[in-house]
Amino acid sequence: MYAVETQNLTKRYGKTQALKGLDFMLDSEEIMVLLGPNGSGKTTLLLILATVLKPTSGTAKVGSYDVTKQPTKVRQVLGISFQEARGFWRHKPAEILRFHAAICGVPKSRRDTAIEEILKDLELWEARNKLFMHLSGGQAKRLEVSKLLIQRPKLAIFDEPSSQVDLRGKRKIWEQIRKLREEGSTILIATNEVREAEYLADRVTILDQGKSVTCDSVKNLKDEITGGDIVELELEPGTDSARLQEELKQIQGTVSLVSGGENRYKAHVSIAEAWVPKMTNLCFKRKTRLLSVRVTEPSLDDVFLHFTGKALETPKNA
Amino acid sequence: MRNVIRLVWFDLNHELRPPIWIIMEWLTFTIQLAIYGALISQLVTGISNYQQFYAIGFVVMMTFDMGSHTGRHFVEHAHEGRLPYLLSLPIPRSKLFLSIALQGGIELALMISVPFVVTLVLIGNFTIISVVAAIATLFCLGFGVAGVMLGLSFIAFKSADLYTAITAGLSSIIIRFSTVLYPFIFLPPSYAAAALFSPLTHGSDLVRLFLGFDPNILLNPVYSAAILAALAVSTLGLGMFILQRLVEGVKSA
Numbered sequence: 353m354y355a356v357e358t359q360n361l362t363k364r365y366g367k368t369q370a371l372k373g374l375d376f377m378l379d380s381e382e383i384m385v386l387l388g389p390n391g392s393g394k395t396t397l398l399l400i401l402a403t404v405l406k407p408t409s410g411t412a413k414v415g416s417y418d419v420t421k422q423p424t425k426v427r428q429v430l431g432i433s434f435q436e437a438r439g440f441w442r443h444k445p446a447e448i449l450r451f452h453a454a455i456c457g458v459p460k461s462r463r464d465t466a467i468e469e470i471l472k473d474l475e476l477w478e479a480r481n482k483l484f485m486h487l488s489g490g491q492a493k494r495l496e497v498s499k500l501l502i503q504r505p506k507l508a509i510f511d512e513p514s515s516q517v518d519l520r521g522k523r524k525i526w527e528q529i530r531k532l533r534e535e536g537s538t539i540l541i542a543t544n545e546v547r548e549a550e551y552l553a554d555r556v557t558i559l560d561q562g563k564s565v566t567c568d569s570v571k572n573l574k575d576e577i578t579g580g581d582i583v584e585l586e587l588e589p590g591t592d593s594a595r596l597q598e599e600l601k602q603i604q605g606t607v608s609l610v611s612g613g614e615n616r617y618k619a620h621v622s623i624a625e626a627w628v629p630k631m632t633n634l635c636f637k638r639k640t641r642l643l644s645v646r647v648t649e650p651s652l653d654d655v656f657l658h659f660t661g662k663a664l665e666t667p668k669n670a
Numbered sequence: 671m672r673n674v675i676r677l678v679w680f681d682l683n684h685e686l687r688p689p690i691w692i693i694m695e696w697l698t699f700t701i702q703l704a705i706y707g708a709l710i711s712q713l714v715t716g717i718s719n720y721q722q723f724y725a726i727g728f729v730v731m732m733t734f735d736m737g738s739h740t741g742r743h744f745v746e747h748a749h750e751g752r753l754p755y756l757l758s759l760p761i762p763r764s765k766l767f768l769s770i771a772l773q774g775g776i777e778l779a780l781m782i783s784v785p786f787v788v789t790l791v792l793i794g795n796f797t798i799i800s801v802v803a804a805i806a807t808l809f810c811l812g813f814g815v816a817g818v819m820l821g822l823s824f825i826a827f828k829s830a831d832l833y834t835a836i837t838a839g840l841s842s843i844i845i846r847f848s849t850v851l852y853p854f855i856f857l858p859p860s861y862a863a864a865a866l867f868s869p870l871t872h873g874s875d876l877v878r879l880f881l882g883f884d885p886n887i888l889l890n891p892v893y894s895a896a897i898l899a900a901l902a903v904s905t906l907g908l909g910m911f912i913l914q915r916l917v918e919g920v921k922s923a
């Protein structure tokens with residue numbers, strides 16, 4: 353049984369179709385990242401799973417519970433951290449977390465220590481008695497994430513967990529999310545931040561215009577790009593470069609090879625892990641010394657571009 | 671039930687921090703009654719003490735305001751992003767609805783407590799039963815009005831401006847075409863016909879009856895009680911239906 357399963361899920365807002373027959377599966381205790389630009393349907397999917405929105409058609413299940421037929425059961429096993437932390441302007445962070453912990457059934461004996469621990473770890477302890485309306489955007493976002501870290505649900509849903517947060521804060525949030533998974537939670541994250549996806553994902557689902565374009569591990573997705581890996585070589589001076597260049601082009605997996613100056617080459621290859629040993633073997637046979645090798649993988653932005661024909665990180669959302 | 675109490679307390683704590691608006695309402699009532707009520711009662715004939723009549727009318731108007739505030743509050747929740755959060759909590763929708771209704775009831779009780787006591791002191795002639803009956807009538811009216819506003823909330827999910835315009839227009843019609851300020855028998859026929867449809871007419875006449883006003887200048891109490899009870903039950907039922915079946919959190923992006 354999947355932790356989450358949707359079949360032919362659609363959602364319409366008037367004339368706009370946010371989800372177009374989405375089939376999506378999430379295994380237990382994995383971190384799945386939904387990657388897609390704004391308007392791709394990520395938030396809509398998360399809100400349907402959290403029973404905040406109702407699907408127009410199709411089915412969505414969390415564990416064995418159907419989101420439309422057993423919404424209360426669904427809400428008892430999941431928690432959601434929203435994209436925008438809003439609402440209780442005149443409450444203080446500690447009060448908000450105390451309320452959330454109590455209503456989500458966190459035992460009273462554990463509440464205060466858990467709240468203190470999370471607030472300290474996410475550097476909110478000093479701000480615990482400030483009114484919500486006086487928190488910075490980053491603090492409000494960290495507070496929103498803290499709710500789930502205290503609740504520790506079986507299925508934790510994060511909508512852009514580290515947006516508006518500085519790099520140090522992002523790392524802390526990511527570490528906490530990983531810790532949550534290690535303790536047995538299944539994690540579903542929506543983001544359009546490539547670094548976040550690379551850091552956290554066991555698998556990535558690429559969403560575009562309400563549809564799942566592909567779903568696989570980060571490594572497999574990168575390997576799918578023909579010529580996506582870049583290998584930069586520097587050979588010792590005096591090498592018969594013309595001959596070696598021809599032989600390098602013959603190695604299986606070479607998509608293109610260009611000279612980058614004297615004894616320097618830049619090769620676009622399909623799978624660098626397979627190409628580099630063949631290349632070093634060739635150099636050994638030709639008694640040519642390699643001075644340096646540098647391998648660059650494609651980013652998830654390249655993966656997104658490959659599968660959708662569009663760049664994920666635009667200057668607007670990068 | 672514990673979660674309902676938690677929700678009510680959490681939200682009430684938010685609304686009453688600081689409790690300035692409730693104090694301002696009490697002050698408004700006191701000033702209106704002490705100055706305007708006292709002056710106007712010198713001019714009105716046909717009612718033995720218009721200031722007392724006016725005091726009850728004003729309490730009924732405050733009840734109406736509070737009921738519509740509860741409905742609007744729900745809509746504000748949606749637009750401020752609180753509704754999606756509340757909808758995602760692990761409690762049944764019926765309990766969420768109960769918490770909204772209870773919170774509205776407590777806010778109503780707080781808001782009218784001082785004006786109601788002042789009115790009772792002004793009238794001076796009441797019994798425990800008549801006071802309880804008057805309070806029950808006010809709550810029935812408050813829940814009914816909150817239910818109407820909740821029933822209209824689905825408009826707000828399409829357009830908050832349209833909702834504001836409709837509820838403001840409806841409120842002014844319901845208040846103007848009612849007996850909150852003038853007895854039914856003194857109203858012109860066309861005005862009186864419209865006033866029969868206003869829940870405030872029935873609420874204010876029933877409270878006045880319980881607090882000792884002359885039944886000859888008031889509507890039939892059985893008729894008024896039946897209308898208020900039907901209004902509260904039907905609109906609260908409608909509100910609950912909307913919350914369980916139709917309401918979705920406003921999508922933020």
